[in-house]
Amino acid sequence: MIPSEFIQQLLQRVDIVNVVERYVPLKKSGSGYVARCPFHSEKTPSFSVSPERQIYHCFGCGVSGSAISFLMEYSGMSFPDAVRDLAQEVGLSVPAIQSQQRTDQTHDKSLMAVLAEAHEYYRNQLKNSPIAIDYLKKRGISGVTAARYQLGYAPGGWRNLAHQFAQYDDVRLVQAGLVIEGEENKRYDRFRERIMFPIFNQKGGLIGFGGRVLGAGEPKYLNSPETPLFEKGRELYGLTQARQAIREQGRVLVVEGYMDVVGLSEHGVMGVVATLGTAVTPFHLEKLLRLSDEVVFAFDGDSAGRQAAKRAMDLLLPILKDEKKISFLFFPDGEDPDSFVRSQGRELFEAKLSQAKPFSQFLLDVLEEGCDLQTMEGRAKLLSRSEKTLAKLSASNLRLQLQQELAQKAKLSSTLLEKNLKTAIPPSNTRSANRRRMSIASLEINLIQLLFDHTTLVRSHMFLRMVDPNALEQFIDDLLRAAKNHPLRLGDWLERCRGGELEGIMEQVSQRTHLIPSTSEDAHTEMELEQGLIRLEQQSNKRYFQELFENFGTNLRTHRQA
Missing domain, CATH: 3.90.580.10 (Zinc finger, CHC2-type domain)
Structure with a gap:
């Protein structure tokens, strides 16, 4: 940490x-x-x-x-x-990085250098391989697109990388996942007769490869193994090329395979990433939700594709926010995004994309599966499923909308359904609840904004008051103490409050600071700050006596019952 x-x-x-x-x-x-x-x-x-x-x-x-x-x-x-x-x-060294970790970082750079050299070899092989070029042409991939994604080719044969690396026995070739060491320490290339898709991390560093076999061999797709650089469940293929389009479109399209990304790009569909042929993981979702407010998952229309969509939905429940738009797109059985855009073209693909099913509708469809809503038993089954699912859903406004929809389907009133489902805010949402409660504390927000806007005024006056240390008041007290010694910078305190109860408050202060320009540090500002602190102290005293009175009443009732 x-x-x-x-x-x-x-x-x-x-x-x-x-x-x-x-x-x-x-x-x-x-x-x-x-x-x-x-x-x-x-x-x-x-x-x-x-x-x-x-x-x-x-x-x-x-x-x-x-x-x-x-x-x-x-x-x-x-x-x-x-x-x-x-x-x-x-030029600072992060304290959490100990000497062993620094050694690991040096080793990682060394492995990246090995991967880069192998990548150069694969790219040169593609330029000189009629078989590989012909395969890409048959798949509709032009030289321009192949260059954009830096595709390569691993030719047939067991030790081709020995032509690129003078020391084929270098341990780094095994550690980087390029070479397999078998019995009696015999080595051979991992990738053979495959179109090579380089995989880059979010900084643009080469960390691994995916290989697509040219013929009918198995496995059809082969990834680099888990290495110090590459962890399949954390990476998204095509992100380097898609990032700009994602920002411009305000949307990211998620597909399953490498060829889906490359094929869609060939037809002008940009902002597409793939999950490296694996199921969606929490790490994928976290990264996707940071990239864009709108995420569309495009899955094959078979049962495996629908199971993948359900898994993504389940993983989204506890992390989804109301401002995020999630939808699911399914292709006819036997089709995938690449085959569809090749046969139907970009226009029809975009039209289909606009028909993607919203998260809420897909969730309702899943809940209704196998429930006969014409019977009381079927509606009871729906309610039983809904209770478990909605309890996980973190998007409170969406949960409310779903409750109303489920009430109609179950033929219950919204009030009765809410009582039955017991959908109180889940424990995982405690922090969100705290942030919502604190968002109405306008007195404290005004004070905090004044402190940031008029640091020099605070530093030149004795505005230090001891107040009852609940979260907000203690924070203001901390700000006052800090302001006496050095200027306050809002960016610093935004990070200090990241992940805590006061994160929501600081976000509001940041927005207000831009919306409401700071005024000159005159007598009016000084009076506003002083009066605010007096009100805060009065508020604290009032709360103290109220709690004292409530405790007295509780003790008196206990005494009478005794």
Whole structure:
């Protein structure tokens, strides 16, 4: 775990303007910078970056955050990866990376170099292989598309990589998954007579391969094994090529195989990634939901495809948010996205894509399977299934809509159904509930915004008051103490509150800070801050006496019963 103290030190060193400008061209505007938002399509710039507060905010789609959250949203990085990326940029060493981990990183770079050399060999082999070129042409793949996805070819034979690597016995060839070591230490190439699909991580580093056999051999698709670099359940094929289109379209299309991604690209359908032929995992979903607010899963129409869709639905239940749009697209049995677009063309494919089934409808279809709603027993079966499923669903507004729909299907009133289903907010949603409750605390939000907007005023006056330390009041107290020693930067405190009860409050402060410009630090501001703190103290005292009175009443009733 990365210490919070290091996060603060890092954000003090990082300039968010430099971070954003790596990916988005910024234009000076007043004391800040503006640009067209990289997270949604727009013609007029509504994305602003504040060097003073070290935060970004879009007035169009509402996204905001620090330098760390920008990297997470834009590049799809995890929190630790974003921290490491920024730390490397400013010359800091992340404390969590011990000497062994640094050794591992050096080893990873060495394995990447081996993979890159093998990739160069495979690409050269494709250029000189009429058989492989003819196969791609028959599949409708042009040279332009093959180059876009950097496809290659592993020819037949057992030790072809020995022509590329002078030391075929190098242990790294085995560790990178390129060579298999058999009995009596005999070595041979893992990939033979296959079209090679290079797999890149979210930073664009080559980490593995997928190979598609040319003939009728088995397995049809062969992936690199699990290595220090490659873990199949965490990666998405085609993400490097799809990222820009995903941002422009505001949608990511998820398919099952490599050829689906490449084939759709050939016909102009962009923003497509694949799950490397494996079932969707929680890691895939986390990455996809960071990439876009709209995710469409395209599955084969057979039973395996529908089972894959159900698995994705089950995994989405506890992490889905109301602002996310999820849908499922199924092709006729025997068809897949690649074969459909080749036979029907892009226009009909896009038309079919627009008919994708919403998450809510697919969920209802699954719940209704095998339930005869014309009988009381069938409706009871539906309710029994619904209770377990809705208890997992984290999107509270969607859950409410589903309850109303289920009430009609079960021929019950919404009130009676809600009581029957016992769909109180699940334990996993406690933090979301806390954030919603805190969102109405306008007094505290106003105070926090004033503290960030007028740090120098706070530092020059004794506004320190001890209040009853509940979460919000203690936080304001912490801000007051910190403001006496150094300027407050909103971006730093956004990260400090990440994942905690106050994350929702800080998001509101960030949005208000952009919507409501700070005023000059005059007597009016000083009076507003002072009065706010007095009200906060009065509120705390009122709550203290109310709790005291309630405790007295409880004790009195207990005494009388005794």
